[in-house]
Amino acid sequence: MTPALSNAGALFSIGSAILYTVGLNPQRLSYASDARFPAHPVQGGIAYQITGAGQERLTIEAVTFPHVVGGLDALALLKGYHRAQSIVPYVRLRGNYLGESGGMVAIETLDYDEERLHPFDGVGRQIDVSLGLLLLPAESYLGQTGRIADLGGLL
Secondary structure (H helix, E strand, C coil): CCCCCCCCCEEEEECCEEEECCCCEEEEEEEEEEEECCEEEECCEEEECCCEEEEEEEEEEEEECHHHHCCHHHHHHHHHHHHHCCEEEEEEECCCCCEEEEEEEEEEEEEEEEEEECCCCCCEEEEEEEEEEEEECHHHHCCCCCCECCCCCCC
């Protein structure tokens, strides 16, 4: 007999922190980027110069009910990466052990709210997490020795 709540259905891996269907469960994924086009006035009007792409950002919103499904271990790992300003691999996982490598990321923002604190341990019964990831180009981290935290989510 298969248990109703098992750690199956991994959806994202951020370093060693794995966001599961049961556990720290991703609810929403947002992507934002920009490109730079400075304008220069010329006699014939305005000329635009293409100067390249700007920053790429991902926002992941997740929720967990720690007394029922856990998830605080992944939150602790994310908090540690954020405080240490570590560069970690980001992988978006799929079914049948497939995944899409998103590259290396830094956790730019981490917000979480605990609601309805449990009277016995003081931990919120529901924890909402918002995670802002900055996608890094290879030249920004390859020269920084010791900044890449681990490849734990990939192994």
